[in-house]
Structure formats: structure tokens, C-alpha cells
Amino acid sequence: MGAFTRALRALVLLAGFYLIGLVLLALLGLGDWALATSGHHGIGVIRLLILSVVLAVPLVRGLALVRTPPGEGPHGVELTPEAQPRLWELVRALAEEAGTRAPARVLLTADVNAAVSERARLLGLVPGPRALYLGLPLLQGLTEAQLRGVLAHELGHYSHADTRLSGLTSRVREQVGRTVAHLRGESGDGETRKRNVLHRWLAKLYIGYGTLVLRVTLQDARRQEFAADRLAARLAGRTATASALRELPALESSFAYYLDRYALAGSDRGLLPPRGEVFGGYGRLLDARQLELVHMRTELPDEPASPYDSHPPLAARVRRIEELPEDGRTDEGRAAAFALLDAPERVLAALEDAVLKAPPSGTWTRAADWPDLLTRSMDARLGDQDAPLPRALLREKGTAGLPTLLSVIEEGRLWDLARHLPASAEARAAKGRARQAMLRPLLREQLHRMVLADFSVRGRLRWEFSWEGPHAAVLTGDGGAPLVAGPEGREDGGPAVEAAIEAALADRPDTRPLRALCALGDGPQTPKDGLV
Template sequence: MGAFTRAPRALVPLAGFFLVGPVPLALLALGDWALAASGRHGSGAILLYALSAVLAVPLACGLARVRAPRREEPHGVVLTPEAQPRLWELVRALAEAAGTRVPARLLLTADVGAALGERTRLLGLVPGRRELYLGFPLLQGLTEAQLRAVLAHELGHDAPADTRVSPLASRLRTHISRVVAHLRAGDAGGGARWRASWRRWLAKPYIGYGSFALRVTLRDAHRREYAADRLAARLAGRAATAAALRELPGLETSFAFYLDRYALAAADQGLLPPRGEVFGGYGRLLDARQLELVPMRTELPEVAASPYDAHPPLAARVRRVEEAADDGRADEGRAAAFALLDGPEAVLIALEDAALKVPSSGTWSRAADWPDLLTRSMNALLGDQNAPLPRALRREKGTAGLPTLLSVIEAGELWELARHLPASAGTRAAKGRARRAMLRPLLRAQLHRMVLADFAVRGRLRWEFSWEGPHAAVLTGEGGAPLEAGEGGREDGAPALEDAIDAALADRPDTGPLRALCALGNGPQAPKDGLV
């Protein structure tokens, strides 16, 4: 099939989406006109008019709902040509080489990825101002050549590779995708039951036909993605394009991990890293954990994200690029893409201000450095009295400290207390040893946390910050010196602490090792059989 016929064949089912409502309404109107022209005015004609009105009302209401949601402005920093001349020079050169328009605006975002947005008009029929969105993690994780490949791919979506109809089909597909997603989200919304049922009924024809149109045009959408990859390989080099595609899964995973475990670990407490470090620390994490990213570069997903995803499976895209002839450009652009930014410190600070929502308190507080952030966030987490086990202790005993819990264990009341912990229906229905086996992992995690909280309250816990691996909790003696490995040592490899917790939660519990480790003194003798 030639390029002249491919795009129109994709355009026809997409255009049909906008006729789902008007065509039945027009047929009903035509039927009413024909009935009136026939001169029939009996009871049968009245019933036909009434039936026509009953059918027309939901069709008209459904047609009113078929609109794309208002496009939300991405949060980010506008990079002007004056402030970032080198980055803009690259974008202009790629747009010229691709034979497409230069974007009117370049926005740096806090997302992993790049996209070319367009403010279209008339349901996507008329093109408008184009904006290029560039995710900051790409600057941190890619080389200059790899970034060139990503930008060339995005700009290539509007390149005149086939016919003038192809960009129109792409815009219509994007518009329909947004409408269908909007209708599906509306169906899942709240409100009165009758109203929700009415919305679902109205949306079904449009969701059904829209999904059909997206599915039958998927091959054309994939073809356009492959074409954009070929253009990227031509402009940036085969090796750089394949390498950029291979980097994407690792960047997505590592950036989400970085935000959760580092930058925003204490965000719910209104605490952030030092100014400029919210995104500035990501590069250090990437440098420290390169070995962990290797499997993500090789084990690429073989399945698309959804059956309607315009992007083919990543593994298939990489194979097509790597199967192309060697162009001898493997050694180009090895410098970090981050070096293209002028005044990167100011850009990172501006991105923080644009991407982070101000907490309810109205201000963020800043840690002195990363170790200070870790210590303050972990101590606040350990001190949370709404954790399941402290909450159960308060409910039953009026106090939630570790000594109280050890006394409960020694009195043989632990498994009775455990009935207040959140558990699945199967766990709640189980009895005896089976119930204890199901509850033990939760109890173990909660007891471990309470031990660390006890050490923290008495100033016998300090945290060692690490980019390379898990942060380490170091238990110290009464004088502040770290305990020997046989006495406790590190949280991630403390055989004495782990063994003491296991002994306290055994079917025949022994709290002696845990009391000795925590310097809590001796408690009463546990029941001999240790069972409830």
C-alpha cells in the first residue's frame, strides 16, 4: 500500500468518530420530515414522533459531551533562546533537517520523556502553535547524541514523510484518545447513581467507536513511530538512537525511585532537600547506581503499554534501529546532555518552584544537607503513632511504647492484640498456627520499626546516608559508640537484632535478647508453652 492511500485509509475511521451522534440525529430528522410530508397525523404518527424525540434527546446530550478536556498546562520552566542558546540551536538545526516548523516554545518539565504539543483548533483539524516539552531526567541521563535522537524523533512526527494528510490523522487520533479517556474517567466518577448510569449510557457509543477507530488505525500510528525512529537515526546516528531508546526504562524507574526514596521522602512533613537539590541529586544517584540500570537496558518490554498505544513495543523499535546499516557515528556526542544548559543551578531552582506544589502550611522547610534530610524524615516516620501496632497498643493498653509491647508478648497476649491489625479476610478467618504464620510478617515489620523508634527516642540511633544502596541505621550503645556486630550493628545486617525479633515472635516467645539489646531490663517470664 502506497503512502498516498495509507494515511487516508487511517483518516476515514477517525473522522467517523465525529459522525456517531450527528448521523443518527440527521436520520431521525429526515424520518420526521418524511412523516410530516406524508400528511399522516393519526395516533401512529404521534407515537413515531414521540419515539423520535426519545431517541434524539440522549443522542443530542451525548453529542454535547464529546469534547476533549481542556489541555492542562504542564508544570515546568520556559527555556528561552536568550537564556539557553545552545539548546535552542540544537532544536532549530534538527527542525530544519527534518523539514518541519521550529517549536514556538521549549518547556523543561519534571517528567521522564519528551513530547511535541500543539494547540490545535476545530477538533484537531487546524494546526496551531507548537510547543516542545523536554523532561529534565533526559538531560541528566542521556548524552548529547542521545538527546539529539530523542528531539529528532519528536520533531519527526510532523515531518512531511508521507502526505499532508498524515499529520491530520495523527492530530485526530490524539484528539480522540483524549476524548475517550475523558469519557471513561467520567464514567468512573461519583455523583448520584442514576446520573452515573445516565452518563455511562450516553458515553458507550462514543467510547465503543472511539476504541474501534484507535484500534484499526494502530498500524498507521506504529508506522509513523517507526518513521520517526528512522529520521532520528539519520539525524543523530543509529547507535545514539538505539541507546536513547534503551535508556528510557531505566530513567523512568530510577527517577521514580529517586523522588520516592530521596527528594520527596519527607515531602508529607513539608521538608525538602537543600535549595536546588530536589532535582540536582538525581545525577548523583545515576552515577552511583549504573550497574543496577544495566538489566533495564537489555530486558526491554516486548508488549506495548496498552492495546491502543501509538508507540510500538520498545524492544521492536530498538531491533529495527539496530538492524539498520552501520553509519559509523558511534563515537559522536558522548558528552552529557546536561552540559547543554547554561546556568544549570538557576534552572534547577526554577524547576523546583514550578513543579512542586506548596504544602498546606504555606511553606517548605529545607534540610541542611542530604544526611540531615534522611535523619529528620526517618525519625519522623519512626515516631508516627498511627502505625498499626502502636495504634493497637494504645487501644488496648493506653500506651504504645516498646516496653508495653514486650510486656504484652510476655503475658501471652500478642496474638489477641494482633486482631486489631489490618489483615485480609483470609487472615482474619484463619485460626491457630495458620493465622500466626499469616500475621507474623506484619508483626515483624512493626516490631522492627518500634525497636528503631525506641533507639531513636533515647539517642541511640543514627542514620548513614548512601547513594549506592539502602540507607543504614546504626544502633549505638549508651555511650554513643556503635554496637559490635554481635550486639546489633547495622539495620541491614544486624544478626543480633534480627534474631532478637525472631525470638520475641516465636511460638515460644523469648523477649530476653530484645530487652538486653535495648537495655530495657528483664521482664516477667513468658508463658512456658508460649501459645494462646
């Protein structure tokens, strides 16, 4: 099937989406007209007319959803040719080699992704201005040669003969996919589903047709990805293109970890790293943990992310590229892609301003440095009395400290207290040892937290920041000497804390190791401000 035929088929499928809604609206209109001219009056007729209006609402919304919302696209910072001449020189050179128009705009985003868009008219038949979206984590984690492969792949979506009308097919897939995803969420569950039986039926009709559209165009979309990969290998080299794809799972996983454990660790308290470090620190993490990322580059997924994912499995894409003939381009572009940016400090700060929403307090507070961010965010987190176990203690005993919990354990009432903890329906229905086994992991995690909070409130907890591994929670005694930390120091305080907690939560609980450990930290320290 040729490119023009595939594009025409996509148009017909999209027209079918509109046709479903228009036919159903016409039937509802005919029904209303028949009722209005029948000469019958009464509450039954009024109810039927109201029902037709209620049914028309999701139909109209379904038609509106198929349109592309204005302004859709990721948030980011525009990189102008004047501010970033070297990056633009690379983009324009690749576009020329690919035989396509260069984008009019390049936007830096905070996503582990690169993408291109085109504001075309008539569903892509009339060309429009193009934009390139480039994720900062890619610049931080890829070499120049690997970045060339990523950019060449994206530009290949416009240039390859097999994909010259792929913008139309891609747009149909995006619009239908967005509609299907929205209607799936709108179908509701529980009581909502009971109240919206007719809405659910209409949603299923749209979802069924939309799923058909996605299935029909799926093969074309994956062909286009393979074609763009081949072009990228030709322009950037086989080795660089394959290795760039291998980096993606490692970058996605490590960036999510970095945001959770480092950059946004204090965001719930309105606390951020120093300016420019929210995204800048990710480069330090990558430098420190290269060995941990090695296995992620070799263990690639063999299945698509979903049955309707437009991209083939990553392992299949890499395999096809590596099967291409040797091109002798293994030593090119080994410098870090991040070095292409001029004035990177200003770019990092501008990206923070563009993508970070204001906290509930209205303004962000900046930590002095990374260790300061860790200490302040962890102290605030440990002092939060709204965690499940402290909340249950407050409900039952009126106080939420560790001594109160140890007394509850010694009285044999821990599992009575555990009924107030959030649990799955399966755990709530279970009895005896089965229920305890399901709740024990939550209790273990919550007791860890309460032990660290107890030391923190007495000024006996010190946090040691690390890029190379987990931050260490160091429990201290008189004079600040470590009690249980050392090379094995971890976020949970170390093996001694783990062993004491396991003893307290055993089938025959023994709180003596935990009481003894906490007693080592006793002293005339003044509680830290903000902890209760």
C-alpha cells in the same frame, strides 16, 4: 492506506463519537415532547421527565470531554533561546535536518519523557504554534548524542512523509482515549453502581465505541513511532538512538526511586532538600549507581504498556533500529546532555518552583544538606503514632511503645491485636495459620519501625546517608558506639535486628533477643524533640 485516507478515517470516527451523543439527546428530546403533548399528567410523567434530564447530563458531558481542555499540558519552565542558546541551536538544527518547522517554545519538565505538541486548528488541518516538552531526567541521564536521538524522534512526528497528517490521528486518539478513561472511572462500583445503572449503560456505550476507535487507529500510531525512530537513527546515528531507548526503563525506575527515597522523603512533613537539589540530586544518584542500572538497559519490555498503547514494545523498537546498517557514528556526542544547559543551578531552582505544590503547612522547610534531610524526615516518620501497629496498640492498651508490644507478644495476644491492622478481604476471611501468614509481613515491617523508633526516642539511632546504596540505620550504645551496624548497615538496622524480630514473630515467639538488644541501648539520653 495513504496518509490522507487515514486522516479522513480518523475524522469520521471522531464524528461518530459526537453522533452517538446527539442521536441519544434527540431521542430523549422527542420522548419529552411526546410526554408534554400527550395530555397526561401526574407523578409518573414528572418522574419520566426528571429521568430524561438525569440521562442527558452524562451525554452532554461525554460530548464536552471529546474537546481538548484549554491549557492542557505538563507543568514546566520555559527555556528561551536567549537563556539557553546551545540547546536551541541543537533543536533548530535537527528541525532543519528533519525538514520541519522548529517548535516555538521549549519547556523543561520533571518527567522522564519528551514530547511535542501543536496548537493547530480544525483538528490539526491548520498548522499552529508548536511546543517541545523535554524532561530534566533525560538531560541528566543521556549523552548529547542520545539526546539528539530523542529530539529527532519527536520532531519526526511532524516531518516524515508517512506522518504528515499524523497530528490529526494522534489528536483523535488523545481525545477519545481521555473520554474513555474518564467514563471508566465515572462508572463507579458497589453502591455507586447500583444507583447509576443507566449512567453505566451510557458509559459502556461510549467506552465500546471509543475502544473501537483506539483499536482502529492503533496500527497507524505504532507505524508512526517506527517511522520517527528511523528518522532519529538517520539524524543522530543508529547506536545513539538505540542506546537512548535502552536508557528509558533505567531512568524511569531510578527517578521514581530517587524521588521516594531521597528528594521527597520528608515532603509529607513539608521538608525538602536545599534549593535546587530536589531535581539536582538525581544526577548524583545516577553517577553513584551506574552498575545497578546495567541490567535495566538489557532487559527491555517485549509487550506494550497496555493493549491501547500507541507505542510499540520497547524491545521491538530497539531491535528494528539495531538491524539498520552500520553508520560509523559510535564515537559522537559522548558528553553529558546536561552540559547543554547554561546556568543549570537557576534552571533547577526554577523547575522546583514550577512543579512543586505548596505543602499543607503552606511553606516548605529546607534541610541544611542531604544527611540533615534524611535524619529529620526519618525521625519525624518514626515518631508518627498514626502507623497501623501503634494505632492498634493505642486502641487496645492506651499506649503505643515497644515495651507494650513486647508484653502483648509474651501474653500470646499478638494475633488478637493483629485483627485491628489493615488487611485485604482475603486476609480478613482467612483463619489460623493462613491468616497469620498473610499478616506476618505487615507485622514484620511495623515491628522494624517500632524498634527503630524506640532507639530514636532515646537518642540511640544515627542515620548514615549514602548515594551508593541504602541509607544505614546505626543503633548505638554508650558513647555513640555502633551496636549492630558496620558494612552491613541497612535501613532496617542490620541483621541483628532482623534476627530478633523474626524470633519475636515466630510461631513460638521469643522476645528475649529483642529485649536484650534494646537493653544495650539503655542510657541516660534525653529523648529527641518531637518524638513521643
